[in-house]
Amino acid sequence: xxxFRRSPFVLFAxxxxxxxxxxxxxxxVLYSFNASRTNVVFTGFxxxxxxxxxxxxxxxxxxxxxxxxxxxELSKNKDxxxxxxxxxxxxVVATIISTIVGTMxxxxxxxxxxxxxxxxxxxxxxxxxxxxxxxGIGILTLFSQLFGWINNALNLExxxxxxxxxxxxxxxxxxxxxxFVTLVVQARLxxxxxxxxxxxxxxxxxxxxxxxxxxxxxILPGVLSGALLAFTLSLDDFVITFFTNGxxxxxxxxxxxxxxxxxxxxxxxxxxxxxxxxxxxxxxLLQWIQNREQx
Amino acid sequence: MASEFAVELRDVVKKFITPEGSEMAAVxxxxxxIRNGEFFxxxxxxxxxxxxxxxxxxxxxxxxxxxxxxxGKPMGHLPPFQRNVNTVFQSYALFQHMTVFQNVAFGLExxxxxxxxxxRRVGRSLEMVQLTxxxxxxxxxxxxxxxxxxxxxxxxxxxxxxxxxxxPLGALDLKLRKEMQLELKALQQQLGITFxxxxxxxxxxxxxxxxxxxxxxxxxxxxxxxxxxxxxxxxRFVAEFIxxxxxxxxxxxxxxxDQAVVDVPAWGEELIGIATGKVKAGDDVSVSIRPEKVRLxxxxxxxxxxxxxxxTTSTYIGSDTHVYLDVRGQRFKVWExxxxxxxxxxxYYANGQKVWVTLLSENTLILPKA
Numbered sequence: 001x002x003x004f005r006r007s008p009f010v011l012f013a014x015x016x017x018x019x020x021x022x023x024x025x026x027x028x029v030l031y032s033f034n035a036s037r038t039n040v041v042f043t044g045f046x047x048x049x050x051x052x053x054x055x056x057x058x059x060x061x062x063x064x065x066x067x068x069x070x071x072x073e074l075s076k077n078k079d080x081x082x083x084x085x086x087x088x089x090x091x092v093v094a095t096i097i098s099t100i101v102g103t104m105x106x107x108x109x110x111x112x113x114x115x116x117x118x119x120x121x122x123x124x125x126x127x128x129x130x131x132x133x134x135x136g137i138g139i140l141t142l143f144s145q146l147f148g149w150i151n152n153a154l155n156l157e158x159x160x161x162x163x164x165x166x167x168x169x170x171x172x173x174x175x176x177x178x179x180f181v182t183l184v185v186q187a188r189l190x191x192x193x194x195x196x197x198x199x200x201x202x203x204x205x206x207x208x209x210x211x212x213x214x215x216x217x218x219i220l221p222g223v224l225s226g227a228l229l230a231f232t233l234s235l236d237d238f239v240i241t242f243f244t245n246g247x248x249x250x251x252x253x254x255x256x257x258x259x260x261x262x263x264x265x266x267x268x269x270x271x272x273x274x275x276x277x278x279x280x281x282x283x284x285l286l287q288w289i290q291n292r293e294q295x
Numbered sequence: 296m297a298s299e300f301a302v303e304l305r306d307v308v309k310k311f312i313t314p315e316g317s318e319m320a321a322v323x324x325x326x327x328x329i330r331n332g333e334f335f336x337x338x339x340x341x342x343x344x345x346x347x348x349x350x351x352x353x354x355x356x357x358x359x360x361x362x363x364x365x366x367g368k369p370m371g372h373l374p375p376f377q378r379n380v381n382t383v384f385q386s387y388a389l390f391q392h393m394t395v396f397q398n399v400a401f402g403l404e405x406x407x408x409x410x411x412x413x414x415r416r417v418g419r420s421l422e423m424v425q426l427t428x429x430x431x432x433x434x435x436x437x438x439x440x441x442x443x444x445x446x447x448x449x450x451x452x453x454x455x456x457x458x459x460x461x462x463p464l465g466a467l468d469l470k471l472r473k474e475m476q477l478e479l480k481a482l483q484q485q486l487g488i489t490f491x492x493x494x495x496x497x498x499x500x501x502x503x504x505x506x507x508x509x510x511x512x513x514x515x516x517x518x519x520x521x522x523x524x525x526x527x528x529x530x531r532f533v534a535e536f537i538x539x540x541x542x543x544x545x546x547x548x549x550x551x552x553d554q555a556v557v558d559v560p561a562w563g564e565e566l567i568g569i570a571t572g573k574v575k576a577g578d579d580v581s582v583s584i585r586p587e588k589v590r591l592x593x594x595x596x597x598x599x600x601x602x603x604x605x606x607t608t609s610t611y612i613g614s615d616t617h618v619y620l621d622v623r624g625q626r627f628k629v630w631e632x633x634x635x636x637x638x639x640x641x642x643y644y645a646n647g648q649k650v651w652v653t654l655l656s657e658n659t660l661i662l663p664k665a
Contacts (some may be wrong), residue, residue: 195388198355201375202382203453204405213401217392 025276032269033067039266070270080271083255085164090241090251091094091234094173099227101174102181103219110181110189124179132176136243139172143244164246172244173234180233181226188222221290228286232279298367301457301489302352302380307361307512309347321347323513324361329457329491334483336492336500340536341511345493348510349459352491356380366456373663376405380457381450387442387467389434394432395421395445401433416616420452423482440471447482458491464499476502497537501525509533515575527571531581541589541627543582547574547661555661557582561625568659581662585632588658591618591644592651600654609644618644622652 036043036056046053048066055061065072074080109121127135147162155163163223199211216223238253245254259268265270297320322344329335337345350356351363354375363370365378381402390398399417408416421427424444434442435518443463450458458634460479464472483490493501500507501521508534509516509524516536517529528534531542545559545566555570559582566582574580595601613633620627629652635642644650 193386193388195384195386196390198353198375198450199384199388199390200401201355201384202353202380203402203449204376205401206374206376209405214390218390 028269029273032070032266032273034070034266034269037265039264039269070266074267074274077267079250079255080252080267081252083252086249087251087253090103090166090169090173091231092284094170094177094234095231096176097170098174098230099181099223102178102226102230103185103223105178105182105187106185107215109186123236124182127176127179128183132239135176135229136172136240138239139168139175140243143168154293164244166245166250168244168246168250169241169249169251172240173237175219175232176237176240177233181230184226185219185222186230188219188225192219224286224289228282231282235275235279262283298364299330300328300364301331301333301366302491303327303364303367304348304351305361305364307348307351307358307363309344309351309356310359314662316563318358318488320513322351322358325510325513325515326361327518328507328516329489331489332487334480334490334492334503334505336494336498337510338494338507338537340495342512343510344513345495345510346461349382349461349491349493352457353382353459353597355538379455381453381455382459382461383446383450383463385441385462387434387446387463388659389442389445389449391434392432393455394430395426395432395434395437398434398445399430399449406453416452420448423451424448428555439467440475443467443475446455447479451482451488455488457491458483460490460492462494463492464494464496472499479503487504501537509536511536512616527569528583528660528662531574531583531664533580534581534583534660534662539586539628540583541586543625545580545582547576547578547580549576554656555580557621557661561623562602563623564600564602566654566659567656568623568654569657570661572600572663574661574663579664581664583660583662584654584658586628587615587632588618589627589629590653590655591629591631592653595651600656600659602652604650604652606648606650607648609646609648611643616643618651619651627652 031039031042033045034042035046035054037059038056043056046055046067047067048063051062051064052060053063053066054071061069063069063072078135105120105124109117143164150156150227151161192215197210201207205213236253237251238257241251241254245251250258252271256268258272259265299404303430304325304327307322307325308318308320310318313319321342323342325348327390337348339345347356351358352365352384354370354377357372365380370378387587390401396417399420400413403413403416417430418427421430424447426441426448428443429437429441429445434445437445443466446463450630463479464475467475467655476499479490492500492503501524506518506520508518508526511532517524517533519527519529524533524537528537534540535542543561543566545557545558548556548558549567550570553569554567555574557566557568557580559566561576568584568633570580590596595603602622603628605621606618607621607626608617608619610617610619611633616631616633618631631644633643
């Protein structure tokens with residue numbers, strides 16, 4: 001008999017964890033269909049009558065979307081679509097660059113034994129453990145100092161002056177994403193037998209072909225996990241983005257924060273739901289790719 | 296062929312930096328010449344330098360001093376992909392993301408062979424290792440023995456001058472290992488390629504090799520045929536490492552030709568034997584005799600090298616009886632072949648039985664200590 005009998009407590013604890021994790025998300029999604037503009041309590045699903053929907057029991061609003069009224073409102077909101085575009089641009093560009101650099105760093109740390117190796121390894125943890133706000137302020141200070149000097153030295157005027165914007169957000173995202181990518185790829189490399197690369201070279205492949213045909217395909221799942229982690233971190237980053245963005249580079253988290261200070265409309269819930277769905281399908285896709293690889 | 300030797304190591308030293316920061320010579324002034332078409336084994340326990348030597352031939356490591364010559368050409372710092380040798384790895388190192396076909400085809404693709412040629416040569420190579428029809432499988436869908444064959448096919452498809460094998464049978468079970476030993480040997484003879492085989496398994500080395508280099512602590516202890524290293528070990532290390540032996544310590548009294556007379560206090564008398572290495576009068580030596588070469592008799596036979604002893608333990612193991620003796624306080628082991636089929640217990644040695652032990656001088660070896 002199994003000495004580790006399953007106690008009812010285990011089941012209870014497991015349920016509790018799931019409730020804690022998923023109840024807020026469930027509520028959030030539910031409220032995106034709320035027939036109340038103030039969104040304080042759930043007053044029921046939006047019902048459609050002809051080209052109109054009813055709000056707060058009596059208020060009649062023109063809308064063709066029925067239960068998805070708030071999603072339609074969202075898509076009409078120029079600020080939201082702009083912020084979404086910014087967020088995705090930043091996430092995609094920063095993910096590509098940080099994945100390349102982070103993977104190269106992981107390979108170098110695994111392959112070569114150099115004097116500064118222990119220091120390099122340690123320096124990877126620092127951006128992860130220091131408070132994000134410290135890093136945010138640090139990066140902001142760096143940019144304003146640097147841009148001040150450059151603008152003065154080159155006598156840049158008007159539109160050509162260096163300012164905070166999409167570029168600075170991307171650079172700072174890359175900076176904090178690299179350590180995550182490197183650590184994830186390193187974990188994958190830990191079990192990587194050098195004999196695979198030696199076998200490729202033994203069969204006539206030079207260093208670059210060996211990397212292309214053997215090393216990279218073998219570490220690809222690790223690289224993808226690292227990239228995905230970096231991508232999600234970039235998507236929902238608030239603190240560092242807050243310090244480094246400028247006019248016209250507002251991202252979704254910054255925009256939502258701004259909205260919340262005024263009024264919590266179900267639009268925010270609709271936006272969050274779309275966001276969750278996007279992340280969920282990305283993870284699902286990655287799982288599918290990895291499973292297919294294994295076969 | 297440009298050279299008489301397929302591979303030559305000339306005074307090769309390979310030093311590594313240990314984690315503590317000191318230098319350690321994994322290979323210490325090794326010189327060896329491996330002939331074309333030879334099945335050559337490097338035999339030794341872990342850390343003896345055999346794998347490092349093999350890796351230097353493959354090009355995964357470069358010598359600190361000396362050089363490796365392949366077909367008479369110095370290799371220097373030539374990378375592995377510019378040497379016409381191929382390796383079968385201990386872990387097989389099959390590319391998991393490729394099929395069996397793609398694994399075997401990899402080396403030919405690197406040569407720029409045409410699609411038709413690749414298909415033809417891969418097919419022939421898989422046929423040679425009896426894996427026809429497996430080409431679309433993934434390595435992890437194969438058994439250990441099959442993976443081993445893929446590794447072999449992948450290396451041989453390149454038709455190298457020299458095939459390097461790093462303990463390729465280590466991960467297989469005993470029965471499969473024995474089968475593969477015979478198969479490898481047959482394959483080598485059929486192809487006429489030079490095989491350089493690294494192993495710690497002495498039986499494997501004795502079974503397959505034309506010549507064996509017995510290594511210890513980065514040095515070659517002896518190089519010779521299976522018969523030579525077993526019957527005429529160059530020193531005590533080799534005698535101890537290969538097969539089993541009884542050892543007695545003594546001092547050389549006189550040497551005449553290849554025979555030496557040794558004063559052995561533990562035996563109580565002088566012993567006469569064959570001096571295999573260079574020994575001279577006054578040297579401390581080990582007298583060695585194989586357990587199957589000790590003669591046991593009920594009565595004293597010849598006078599020379601003969602003593603009375605008592606059986607302490609006798610173990611019947613089927614083909615042989617292992618008899619352990621007490622000879623004047625010295626423990627001796629003797630393997631007696633059971634040549635007659637009988638149930639009569641008197642045919643086998645009993646504990647406490649008195650016997651005469653004779654060490655024939657032609658079976659007794661006088662070995663320098665090394």
